[in-house]
Amino acid sequence: xxxxxxxxxxxxxxxxxxxxxxxxxxxxxxxxxxxxxxxxxxxxxxxxxxxxxxxxxxxxxxxxxxxxxxxxxxxxxxxxxxxxxxxxxxxxxxxxxxxxxxxxxxxxxxxxxxxxxxxxxxxxxxxxxxxxxxxxxxxxxxxxxxxxxxxxxxxxxxxxxxxxxxxxxxxxxxxxxxxxxxxxxxxxxxxxxxxxxxxxxxxxxxxxxxxxxxxxxxxxxxxxxxxxxxxxxxxxxxxxxxxxxxxxxxxxxxxxxxxxxxxxxxxxxxxxxxxxxxxxxxxxxxxxxxxxxxxxxxxxxxxxxxxxxxxxxxxxxxxxxxxxxxxxxxxxxxxxxxxxxxxxxxxxxxxxxxxxxxxxxxxxxxxxxxxxxxxxxxxxxxxxxxxxxxxxxxxxxxxxxxxxxxxxxxxxxxxxxxxxxxxxxxxxxxxxxxxxxxxxxxxxxxxxxxxxxxxxxxxxxxxxxxxxxxxxxxxxxxxxxxxxxxxxxxxxxxxxxxxxxxxxxxxxxxxxxxxxxxxxxxxxxxxxxxxxxxxxxxxxxxxxxxxxxxxxxxxxxxxxxxxxxxxxxxxxxxxxxxxxxxxxxxxxxxxxxxxxxxxxxxxxxxxxxxxxxxxxxxxxxxxxxxxxxxxxxxxxxxxxxxxxxxxxxxxxxxxxxxxxxxxxxxxxxxxxxxxxxxxxxxxxxxxxxxxxxxxxxxxxxxxxxxxxxxxxxx
Ligand code: DGJ
Numbered sequence: 001x002x003x004x005x006x007x008x009x010x011x012x013x014x015x016x017x018x019x020x021x022x023x024x025x026x027x028x029x030x031x032x033x034x035x036x037x038x039x040x041x042x043x044x045x046x047x048x049x050x051x052x053x054x055x056x057x058x059x060x061x062x063x064x065x066x067x068x069x070x071x072x073x074x075x076x077x078x079x080x081x082x083x084x085x086x087x088x089x090x091x092x093x094x095x096x097x098x099x100x101x102x103x104x105x106x107x108x109x110x111x112x113x114x115x116x117x118x119x120x121x122x123x124x125x126x127x128x129x130x131x132x133x134x135x136x137x138x139x140x141x142x143x144x145x146x147x148x149x150x151x152x153x154x155x156x157x158x159x160x161x162x163x164x165x166x167x168x169x170x171x172x173x174x175x176x177x178x179x180x181x182x183x184x185x186x187x188x189x190x191x192x193x194x195x196x197x198x199x200x201x202x203x204x205x206x207x208x209x210x211x212x213x214x215x216x217x218x219x220x221x222x223x224x225x226x227x228x229x230x231x232x233x234x235x236x237x238x239x240x241x242x243x244x245x246x247x248x249x250x251x252x253x254x255x256x257x258x259x260x261x262x263x264x265x266x267x268x269x270x271x272x273x274x275x276x277x278x279x280x281x282x283x284x285x286x287x288x289x290x291x292x293x294x295x296x297x298x299x300x301x302x303x304x305x306x307x308x309x310x311x312x313x314x315x316x317x318x319x320x321x322x323x324x325x326x327x328x329x330x331x332x333x334x335x336x337x338x339x340x341x342x343x344x345x346x347x348x349x350x351x352x353x354x355x356x357x358x359x360x361x362x363x364x365x366x367x368x369x370x371x372x373x374x375x376x377x378x379x380x381x382x383x384x385x386x387x388x389x390x391x392x393x394x395x396x397x398x399x400x401x402x403x404x405x406x407x408x409x410x411x412x413x414x415x416x417x418x419x420x421x422x423x424x425x426x427x428x429x430x431x432x433x434x435x436x437x438x439x440x441x442x443x444x445x446x447x448x449x450x451x452x453x454x455x456x457x458x459x460x461x462x463x464x465x466x467x468x469x470x471x472x473x474x475x476x477x478x479x480x481x482x483x484x485x486x487x488x489x490x491x492x493x494x495x496x497x498x499x500x501x502x503x504x505x506x507x508x509x510x511x512x513x514x515x516x517x518x519x520x521x522x523x524x525x526x527x528x529x530x531x532x533x534x535x536x537x538x539x540x541x542x543x544x545x546x547x548x549x550x551x552x553x554x555x556x557x558x559x560x561x562x563x564x565x566x567x568x569x570x571x572x573x574x575x576x577x578x579x580x581x582x583x584x585x586x587x588x589x590x591x592x593x594x595x596x597x598x599x600x601x602x603x604x605x606x607x608x609x610x611x612x613x614x615x616x617x618x619x620x621x622x623x624x625x626x627x628x629x630x631x632x633x634x635x636x637x638x639x640x641x642x643x644x645x646x647x648x649x650x651x652x653x654x655x656x657x658x659x660x661x662x663x664x665x666x667x668x669x670x671x672x673x674x675x676x677x678x679x680x681x682x683x684x685x686x687x688x689x690x691x692x693x694x695x696x697x698x699x700x701x702x703x704x705x706x707x708x709x710x711x712x713x714x
Contacts, residue, residue, distance in 0.1 A: 010028070010029055011026050011027065011028040011029075011049070011052065012026070012027045012028075012104055013025070013026050013027075013036065013048040013049065013052070014027075014104055014105075014106040014111045015037075015042070015046075015048060015106075016106065016109055016110065016111055016128070016129075016130040017041060017042075017130065017132070018041070018130050018131060018132050018133065018134065018135035019041070019132065019133060019134075019135065020040070020041050020135050020278075021038070021039060021040060021041055021130070021135040021275075021276060022037055022038075022039070022040070022041050022042040022046075022130075023035075023037070023038050023111070023128060023130045023137060024036040024037040024038075024042070024048055024051070025072065025104065025111050025113070025128070026048070026052050027102055027104045027113065030078070031099040031100060031101055031102035031115060032069075032071045032072075032073070032074070032078060032099060032102070033071060033072045033073060033102065033104065033113045033115075033126065034052075034069060034070075034071045034072060035070075035071070035072050035161050035162055036048060036051055036052045036055070037051055038137070038161065038164070038224075038274075038276055039164070039222075039276045039278075040276075040278065057069075060243075063243065064079055066079070068080050068081075069245075070082075070162040070245045070246070070247055071162075072085075072113075072126065072160060072161055073085045073086070073113075073115065073124065073126055073141070073157075073160055074160065074247065075096075075097040075098060075099065076095070076096050076097060077096030077097045077098030077117075078098050078099070081241070082239050082241050082245060082247055083160075083192070083237060083239050083247060083249060084097075084155070085141075085156070085157040085160035085249060085251075086124065086141075086143065086153075086155065086156050086157070087153075087154040087155045088151055088152050088153040088154045088155075088156075089151070089152055089154075090120055090121070090145075090147055090149050090150065090151050090152075091149040091150050091152075092149065093120055093149075096120075097117050097120065097122060098117055098119065099115040099116065099117055099124075100116060100117055100118045100119060101115075101116045101118065102114065102115045102116070109129055109130055109131070109132050110127060110128065110129045110130075111127075111128045112125065112126070112127055113125070113126040114126075116146070120147060121145065121146035121147025121148075122143065122144070122145060122146060122147070122151065123143070123144045123146055124141055124142070124143050124144075125141065125142045125144075126139075126140075126141050127139070127140050127141070127142075131291050131295065133290065133291075133294070134275070134286075134287045134288070134290050134291040134294075135275050135276070135287050136273055136274070136275045136287050136288060136291040136295075137159075137273065137274045137275065138271050138272075138273055139158055139159040139271065139272045139273075139274065140158050140268065140269050140270070140271045140272070141156060141157070141158060141268075141269045142266055142267070142268045142269070143156060143261065143266060143267045143268075143269075144261070144264070144265070144266045145261035145262065145263055145264065145265050145266075146264075147263060148263045149263065150260050150261065150262055150263070151260070151261040151265075152257070152259075152260050153254060153258075153259040153260070153261060153267060154254060154256075155235075155251065155253075155254060156251055156252065156254075156267065156269050157249040157250060157251035157269075157272075158228060158230075158250055158251045158252070158269040158270055158271060158272035159226060159228075159249060159250050159251075159272035159274060160247060160248070160249040160251075161247070161248060161249075161274075162245070162246060162247055162248075163188065163212055163224070163238060163240075163246035163247060163248045164212065164222070164224050164276070166214045166222055167188055167212035167213060167214060167222075167224060167246075168187060168188060168213070168214050168215060169185055169186065169187055169188060169212070169213050169214070169215055170185070170186055170187075170188050170189070170193060170210060170211070170212055170213075170238060171183060171184070171185045171210070171211040171212075171213055171223075172184055172186075172193075172195055172210045172211070172236070173195075173205050173209070173210075173531065174195075174204075174205045175203070175204030175205045175500075176204050177204060177498050177499060177501075177518065178499060178517055178518045178519040178524070178552050179204065179517075179519075179524075180204045180205075180499060180500040180501075180516070180517045180528050180532070181204075181500070181527065181528045181530075181531035181532055182205075183527075183531055188212065188238060188240065188246065189238070189240065190240050191239070191240060192237065192238070192239040192240075193237065193238045193239075194235055194236065194237040194238075195208075195210065195235070195236045195237075196233075196234075196235045196253055197233055197234050197235075197253065198233050198253060198255075198460075198470075199233070199458040199459065199460070199501070200232055200233060200423070200458055200459020200460065200462055200470050200473070200474070201231065201232065201455060201458070201459070201497045201501040201502050202230070202231050202232075202234075202497070202501060202502045202503055202504045202507070203501055204498075204499070204500060204501050208227060208228045208230065208234055208236060208250070208504055209225060209226060209227035209228075209236075209534070209535055210225075210226050210236045210238075210248075210250075211223050211224070211225050211226075211281075211284070211534075212224040212226075212238065212248060216277075216280045216281065217280045217281070218280050218281050218282055218608075218609055218610040218611070219279055219280045219282055219283075219608075219610065219650060220279065220280045221279075221280045222276065222277065222278055223276070223277040223280065223281065223283065223284055224248070224274065224275075224276050225274060225275050225276075225277065225284045225287075225288070225534070225535070226248060226250050226272060226273075226274045227250070227272065227273045227274070227288075227504070227505060227535055228250040228251065228252075228270060228272045228504070229270055229271045229272065229273060229504050229505035229506040229509075230252055230270035230474070230504060230506055231474050231477070231478075231502050231504055231506055231507045232252065232459070232470050232471060232473070232474035233252065233253035233254075233255075233459075233462075233470050233471070234250070234251065234252055234253050234270075235249075235250070235251060235252075235253045236249070236250045237249045237250070250272040251269060251270075251272070252269060252270055252471055254468075254471060255462070255468035255470065256468065257467055257468050258467070258468040258469065258470065258471060259471065270506060271505075271506070273288075273291075273505060275287040275288065281534055281609065282607075282608050282609060282610075284534050284535070285533065285534055285535070285537075285606075285607055285608075285609075286606065288534070288535045288536075288537075289537040289606070289607060292505065292508065292535070292536065292537055292540070293537055293604075296505050296508055296509050297508065297509075297512065297540070298485070298509070298510065298511070298512060300492070300512065301490070303603075304599065305512075305513070305539050305570045305571075305599055305603055306337035306338040306383070307335060307336045307337045307338065307571055307572060307573070307592050307595060307596065308336065308337075308338050308339075308340055308385070308542070308544070308570070308571075308572030308573070309327075309328075309331035309334070309336035309338070309339050309340065309382070309572060309573045309574075310340040310342055310452070310544060310572055310573070310574045311324065311327060311339075311340065311341055311342045311574075312342035312343065312387075312574055313520060313544075313546050313547055313551060313574040313575055314327055314547075314574060314575055314576040314577075315327060315342075315344075315576070316343075316344075317343065317344045317349070317350060317351050317352075319344065319365070320365060321365065321366050321367060321368060321373060324341065324373060325373065325376055326578070327576070327577075327578075328373075328376060328377050328380055328382070329380065330576075330577035330578060331380075331382065331573065331577070332380035332381060332382055333577070333585075333589070334573060334577060334585065334588055334589050334592055335589050335592035335593060335596070336382055336572075336573060336592070337381070337382055337383070338382055338383050338384070338385055338449065338450060339377045339380075339382045339383075339384055339385065340384075340385035340386070340387065340450065340452055340494075341373075341384070341385070341386055341387060342387040342452065343387050343389075343454075344365070345361060345362060345365055345366070345370070345386070345387070346358055346359055346360060346361060346362055347360045347361070347362045347398075348362065348397075349362065352419050352420055352421075353394065353396060353420045354394045354396035354397060354420075355394055355396070355397050356389055356392040356393050356394040356397055356399075356421050357392065357393040357394060357397040357398070357399030357400060357424070358397050358398045358399055359388060359390075359438040359439060359442060370446055371445075371446060371447075374446055374447050374448075378447065383447075383449035383450070384446075384447060384448055384449055384450075385448065385449055385450030385451065385452060385492075385494075386442070386446075386448050386450070386451060386452070387451075387452045387454060388439060388442075388451055388452070388453060388454070389421075389453070389454040389455060389456060390424075390435045390438075390439060390453065390477075390480065391423055391424050391426055391435075391455055391477055392421045392422070392423060392424065392455070392456065392457065393406065393407055393421065393422050393423075393424050394420060394421050394422075395415070395417065395420070395421075395422065396420075399434075400422075403434075406424055406425055406428065406430075406431050406434075407422035407423060407424055407425060408422070408423045408424065408425045408426075408459065408461060408462055408463055408464060408469075408473065409422070409425075409461065409463060410461040410463040410466075411466065413461060416460070417457075418456070418457035418458060419456045419457055421456065421457055422457075423457060423458075423459050423460075423462075423473070425464045425469075425473065426472075426473040426474075426476030426477050426480070427464040427465075427469045427472040427473050427475075427476050428464065428476075431476075432476055432479060432480050432483075435480055436480060436483055436484065436487075439451070439484055440484065440487055440488075443484070443487070443488045443491055448491060449490070449491065449492060450491060450492040450493070450494060450512075451484075451491060451492070451493050451494070452494045452496055452515070453481070453493050453494065453495055453496065453511070454496045454497065454498075455496070455497040455498070455501070455502055456497065456498045459473060478506070478510070481493065481510045481511075482510065485510060492511075492512040492513075493510060493511040493512065494511060494512065494513045494514065494515060494542060495507045495508070495510075495511040495513075495514045495515065496514070496515035496542075498518060499515060499516070499517040499518035499519070500514065500515065500516050500517045500518075500528070500532070502514070503516070503532065503536065505535075508536065508540055511540075512540070513539070513540050513541070513542045513570050514536070514540055514541065514542060515542045516528055516529060516532055516541045516542050516543060516569070518552065519546075519550070519552045519553065520544050520545065520546025520547075520550060520551075520552075520562075520574055520575075521546065521550040521552060521553040521555050521557065522546075522557050522561050522562045522564075522565040522566070522704075523553075523555065523557065523561075523636045523704070524553060525543060525565050525566075526565055526617060526634070526636060529541055529543060529565070529568065529569055530609060530617070530619075533607060533609070537603070537607070538568060538569050538570070538602060538603060538607055538621070539569075539570050539599075539602070539603035540570065541569040541570060542569065542570050542572060543565065543566040543567075543568065543569025543570060543571055543572065544566055544571075544572040544573055544574035544575075545559075545562045545563050545566045545571075545572070545573045545574070545575060545588060545591075546562065546574050546575050547574075547575040547576065547579065548562065548575075557704055558667070558668070558704055558706075559580075559583075559584040559587040559588055559591075560587060560591075560665055560666075560667055560706050561634065561667075561704045561705070561706040563587065563588055563591035563592075564591065564632050564634065564706040564708055565632070565634070565706070566591075567591055567594065567595045567598075567602075567632070567708075568602070568619050568621075568632050570603075571591075571592065571595045571599075573588065573592075587665050590664070590665065594663055594708070598630050598710075601621055601623055601628055601629075601630060602621045602630060604623070604624070605621040605622050605623045605624065605628075605629070606621065606622050606623075606624065606651070607619070607620070607621050608620045608621075608622065608650065608651050610650060612633075612644070612645040612646070612647055612648075612700070613645040614639050614640055614641065614644055614645040615635065615637070615639070616633060616634065616635040616639070616644060616645065616647065616700045617632075617633070617634055617635065617636075618631060618632065618633045618634075618647060618649075619631065619632045620632075620649070620651065622651055622652070622711075626651075626652060626653040626656070626713065627653075627712065627713045628710075628711065628712050628713070629649075629652070629658075629709075629710075629711040630708065630709070630710055630711075631647075631649065631707075631708065631709040631710075631711070632706060632707070632708060633647050633698060633700060633706070633707045633708075633709065634700075634704075634705060634706035634707065635700055635701075635702075635703065635704075635705055636703060636704065637703050638701065638702065638703050639700065639701035639702075641701065642701050643697075643701070644697075644698075644699065644700040644701040645700075646694065646695035646696055646697045646698075647695045647696050647697075647698055647700070648691070648692055648693060648694070648695035649691040649692055649695065649696070649709075649711075650692055652688035652691060652692060652711070653688055653713060654688050654689060654692070655688070656687070656688050656713045656714075657685055657686065657687045657688070657713070657714050658685070658686060658687075658688060658691065658711040658712060658713055658714065659683045659684070659685050659711070659712050659714050660683060660684055660685075660686060660691070660696070660709055660710070660711050661680070661681075661682075661683035661684075661709070661710050662680050662698075662707060662708065662709060662710075663708045663710055666707070667699075667702070667705045667706060667707065668702070669699045669700075669701070669702045669705055670699060672699070673699035673701075674698070674699055675697070683710075685714060691711075696709075
C-alpha cells in the first residue's frame with residue numbers, strides 16, 4: 001500500500017556546483033523544470049526537497065485550480081500567462097505548447113533537460129552548464145520539430161528564470177554612437193520591461209546585459225547578471241505578473257517568418273550567460289573576467305596585447321604613402337608595436353561614399369605597393385594590421401555593379417543606405433565564398449597580423465531570398481570569421497561596429513579585442529570602459545589616446561588623463577603625433593612604456609572599481625596573489641571641497657605592508673598640493689589596514705586629474 005509520503009508527486013532534483021555557487025533544478029511529474037536555487041554554494045548534504053518545499057505556495061483566490069508556478073522554460077499551453085520562453089505554431093495548429101514528458105540528466109558540470117510535447121510534435125533540449133571555477137552559468141536551448149508540418153518559431157529564450165526574490169532594482173543600458181553603455185537603474189518594474197534590439201548588431205545599448213540587483217554597490221549587494229552572447233537582434237526582458245511572479249529572460253529576437261522548422265528541423269539558440277554575485281559589481285567581474293579569459297577568448301600563441309597605433313583619428317581619409325610612412329615612424333618613436341591602417345587603403349576609396357566590397361589595394365595610395373609599406377612598418381619593429389568591413393558594399397563599387405542582388409534587400413522596397421552603404425546578404429554562401437576569397441588573398445599575399453573588422457550600418461531590411469533572415473546573416477558572419485580564422489589562425493581580429501556596437505561574448509570568442517567606442521575623449525571613456533569592463537576583461541577593450549581637442553566632443557584633456565584612461569584597457573594611440581607638443585609626446589611615450597611594463601598584471605589580475613566619497617573614480621588591477629597592484633585614481637569634474645576625500649584602497653592582503661609609489665608625470669595639481677613630494681618619489685610604506693581604512697590624501701580636487709599608484713607587497 002502507498003503511504004501518504006509515497007503519494008506525493010515524484011520530484012527529481014539535480015544540482016551543479018561551482019566553487020562559490022550552486023544551481024539546482026527540480027523536475028516534477030508536470031514536466032516543467034523549476035529553478036530551486038541559483039546563488040551561494042549549498043552545503044553538500046543540503047536537503048533539496050526541503051529547499052523546494054520552502055518556496056511552495058498554497059492556493060489563493062482568483063487563480064487556476066492547479067497553480068502554475070514560474071519555471072525555467074514556461075510555455076503557454078501549461079497555463080502560464082506571462083512571457084513564454086518559446087512561442088510559435090505549426091501550420092494549422094493552435095499555437096499552444098505544453099510539455100507532456102520530460103527527462104533530466106546531470107553530467108559533471110551540466111544539467112540537461114529534454115522536454116517533449118507529443119500533442120503537437122516538438123522537443124526542447126535545455127542545457128545549463130555551471131563553470132566550476134567561476135560560477136558563470138551558460139544556458140542554451142535546441143528546439144526540434146517532431147511533427148510532419150512546418151513549425152513557425154516566433155521567440156525562443158536562451159535563458160529564462162524566475163527573478164530572485166531579493167532583486168529590487170534593474171540596472172540596464174542604453175546607448176548611441178560614441179555614447180555607448182549609458183547605465184540606467186530603476187526599481188524592477190511591475191508589468192514588463194524589455195530591451196529589444198532590431199539593428200542587426202549587438203548595439204550601442206550595452207553589450208546586451210542586464211543586472212537584477214538589491215541596490216548593489218561596487219563591492220556590496222547581490223546581483224544576478226545576464227548577458228546574451230549574440231551579435232544580432234535580441235531581447236532582454238523582465239516581467240512581473242499581477243500576482244507577483246517575476247521572470248527574467250534573454251534571447252534572440254526573431255522577425256515574422258524568420259525561422260521555420262521543417263519536419264525534423266532544429267534550431268539552436270545562442271548561449272546566454274549569467275552569474276550571481278554576492279559582492280556587488282566587482283563580484284560580477286570576479287566571475288566573468290576569469291571565465292572569459294579561460295573559456296571564451298581565442299587561444300593565441302602570444303597573448304601579449306601589443307600597443308596599437310591606429311591611423312583613423314590621425315589621418316582619416318587624407319593620406320598618401322609618404323604621410324603614412326611618416327605616421328608609422330612617429331608611431332614607432334612613441335613605442336607602438338602594431339600599426340593599423342584604417343579605412344581608405346582600397347581601390348577608389350577617398351571618402352565614405354564608395355568602394356566597399358572591392359578589397360584590392362589602391363595603387364594610387366600606395367604606388368610602391370602595400371608590401372613595401374608593410375616592410376617599412378616591420379622595419380620599425382611593429383607588426384601590421386588592416387581595416388576591413390567585409391559585410392558591406394557601396395552602391396558605387398565594382399562588386400555592386402557586378403552583383404546588385406548580393407545585398408540584403410526586399411523586392412519592391414527602396415534600398416536605404418546608411419553611411420552610403422548596404423549590408424551584403426551574409427546568408428548566401430556565394431557571398432561568403434566571395435568575401436572569403438577576397439580576404440584570404442589579402443592575408444596570403446601580405447604580412448598582416450590583425451584585421452580590424454568594422455560594421456557601420458544597421459541590418460535593414462534583413463531580407464534574404466524574400467524572407468527575414470537577420471539571424472541567418474549573423475550566423476553567416478560568424479561562419480566567415482571562423483573560416484578565415486581556420487585558414488589564418490595567427491591573425492588577430494578586432495571587432496568594431498561604428499565603435500562599440502558589436503561587443504558580446506560570441507564575437508569575443510572570435511576576436512582578441514573590441515573597439516569599445518569611437519569616442520577617444522577620456523572622460524567619456526571613463527564611464528564607457530567602467531561599464532563595459534563589468535563583463536569584459538580589460539585586455540579585450542580597445543582604449544586609445546586620442547587627439548586634444550577631441551574630434552568628437554571638442555574637449556581639451558591633459559595627456560596624463562588621456563594616457564592613463566587608455567592604459568586601463570588594451571592601450572593604443574589614435575592621434576597624429578606630429579600635432580602633439582614635445583611634452584605630450586614624451587608623456588605619451590612614458591605611459592606606453594608604463595603600459596608595457598604593467599600589462600602582464602593589468603591583463604591577468606583582478607579588476608576592482610570604486611569611487612571616493614566625493615566622486616573621484618578609482619580602478620585597480622591587483623595580482624591574484626595580492627602582491628602587486630596598479631591603481632588609477634581620477635576625477636572628471638571639480639570636487640566639492642578643495643580637501644578632496646582620501647582614497648581608501650580595498651582588496652589588499654590585510655596582513656601585508658605595501659610600498660606605494662606614484663609613477664610620473666604627476667598631474668599639475670601635484671606642484672601646489674602634494675604633501676612631501678620627495679617622499680613620494682621614493683615610494684612610501686603603509687600597512688594594508690591603514691590603506692583600506694584611512695586611505696591616502698592625494699590632491700584629487702581639480703577636474704581632469706589622474707593619478708597612478710603602484711603598490712608592491714614588502
Ligand atoms: C568606424 C570605426 O568605428 C572607426 O574606428 C573607423 O574605423 C571608421 N569606421 C572608418 O570608416
